[in-house]
Amino acid sequence: MKISVCVGSSCHLKGSYDVIEEFKKVIKKYDVEDVVELQASFCLGHCAEGVTVKADDQFLFNVNRDNVEDVFVAEIYPKVR
Numbered sequence: 120m121k122i123s124v125c126v127g128s129s130c131h132l133k134g135s136y137d138v139i140e141e142f143k144k145v146i147k148k149y150d151v152e153d154v155v156e157l158q159a160s161f162c163l164g165h166c167a168e169g170v171t172v173k174a175d176d177q178f179l180f181n182v183n184r185d186n187v188e189d190v191f192v193a194e195i196y197p198k199v200r
Contacts (some may be wrong), residue, residue, distance in 0.1 A: 120155050120199050123173040124182075127162030130170045134183055135159075138170050141187035148190070154199045174198075 169181035
């Protein structure tokens, strides 16, 4: 699975760097480094929705460093385990 975190201007200002760092930790914690590819992406076109993450073809909105693990467990982990 490919996880893309928007690092466009709006998302950058809303903390996308922190989201990427938290995703790195969560991916390692759940031992899915071999099946999850994390990458930064320029604007994903949902600037008003907070930090936007795209997991394969699914958009996830308002992701922040405090809810990364919740988002991962609910939306991503079931698809990769």
